[in-house]
Amino acid sequence: MANLNAPDIVLQPVSVTRKMSASLPRLRDLAQSKGLKIHHLGAGYPHPEVTDPRGFLEHQAAYFAHLEAAEGLNDPAAVPEYLRESFSYTDTLGPVSTRQTFAAVYGRDWGTEIDPQKLIPTVGATGGINLMCSLAERPGKPVAYITDAPTYAGFTARVGLCQHATIFSVEMDDEGALPDVMRAQIRAARDAGYFVPFYYTVPDGHNPAGFSFSQARREALLEVAVDEGILIVEDAPYVYISFADASDRPRPFFAMAPAQTVHLFTGSKIGFPGPRVGFLYSEAELAIAGGETVALAELALTEASSDVLFQNPASLRGFEALLHEPADSGFKPIASMWQLAEGKLAVYRENRQILLEVLEEELGQYPQHFRWTTPAAGFFSVFTFLDDGVCTDDAFIENLVADHGVVAIPMYDFYPRDARERDAQAGLDQLRLSFCFSESTGEARRRDLREAVKAFCAAARDVAGVGG
Ligand SMILES: Cc1ncc(COP(=O)(O)O)c(C=O)c1O
The missing domain is CATH 3.40.640.10 (Type I PLP-dependent aspartate aminotransferase-like (Major domain))
Structure with missing residues (x-):
């Protein structure tokens, strides 16, 4: 092993999202040992249903063949530009x-x-x-x-x-x-x-x-x-x-x-x-x-x-x-990137609606206890506990997984150090809920997300001591 003396090198702090993914296997085992299903409201990744590359690869190959044809090379051994x-x-x-x-x-x-x-x-x-x-x-x-x-x-x-x-x-x-x-x-x-x-x-x-x-x-x-x-x-x-x-x-x-x-x-x-x-x-x-x-x-x-x-x-x-239309449209440049967005938005729109609907159904009657954002774009809603004494720290997150099978991301780590110095409680009443990712697709995705949000709402009621 190399023995480098490097006293000036310091360990970088590990982000909470990285810590979360490192501890997930252990928490998953713990939750599963209690017969709990794991519910994903944590990961900020694009959904697998809209990131299957196979259709894209076909389109790309056709577009490249079109570029090659447009070069009009006569020598079959010549490498297209x-x-x-x-x-x-x-x-x-x-x-x-x-x-x-x-x-x-x-x-x-x-x-x-x-x-x-x-x-x-x-x-x-x-x-x-x-x-x-x-x-x-x-x-x-x-x-x-x-x-x-x-x-x-x-x-x-x-x-x-x-x-x-x-x-x-x-x-x-x-x-x-x-x-x-x-x-x-x-x-x-x-x-x-x-x-x-x-x-x-x-x-x-x-x-x-x-x-x-x-x-x-x-x-x-x-x-x-x-x-x-x-x-x-x-x-x-x-x-x-x-x-x-x-x-x-x-x-x-x-x-x-x-x-x-x-x-x-x-x-x-x-x-x-x-x-x-x-x-x-x-x-x-x-x-x-x-x-x-x-x-x-x-x-x-x-x-x-x-x-x-x-x-x-x-x-x-x-x-x-x-950025080009398919072969049957002659590979002309697309008119707008909103066309591409539509292919993704079908899933995200539906997921967002499920999140907001279930939160409203399950927690809408407790506005003095909970609040959440209604995102006009993106992958996330921020959920706030309004009761004094709730502290969404690492232990809270561990319990959320271990007791309810729900994975969510605490907000405190997203506050820069100076903000936490101004307010030691910054973000410690909040969670980031993401609606972009699940392991399932289609009808199973809808069902899983609905179940995940319901499980989260049950946990939130538990924490706030409302709803029996
Ligand atoms: C605000 C923000 N910036 C940057 C990124 C990373 O993007 P990229 O994959 O383009 O590096 C993300 C990804 O989640 C993000 O949410």
């Missing part, structure tokens, strides 16, 4: 055809023009978060990120990798982050000597907060960002996992103010998580050292070229296939 490119070292920007197709359809969907030259491929939204943090941390000065309390665990985890980075968080009400608190936090961070590059948020289908920011709140937050001169990093995995009517959908920040925003698109929810397709898009210009002004996309491109070098070109080409 799309195939050569898919398996070669390529430009950090990735295949131009993928970016052009995506820019046209995504821009049309959100009523804005997207410049394909400013689309930087990333390894999912995770890669986009990493890229933005790396850019901000590169100068080596103390850096403070503004984000919501609670916020996405992947963001907190990434910030935790840098010893000179910290979080100044902003509490939320049911419309979004509080603009005055955001302004105060930016100023407090600056007064404490930090460089404040951006505010990170998930305005649509917030993970973990289980709601979407209102249009008015987006505008107010944008005003603060403009006044204070910071960017908004908009993580957007759930923009298409939307349950709102088209006329009620709020606008993403990048459509409102592309020069103030860094938009992180991911193919993980609208397509598949495995191929790790994502794009960072921004029209921001930054004043940098030496009095120069440079496009953020340019900086991100340089950063990406020394980090991932280039994103998997075959994955990007596969994503391009997804």
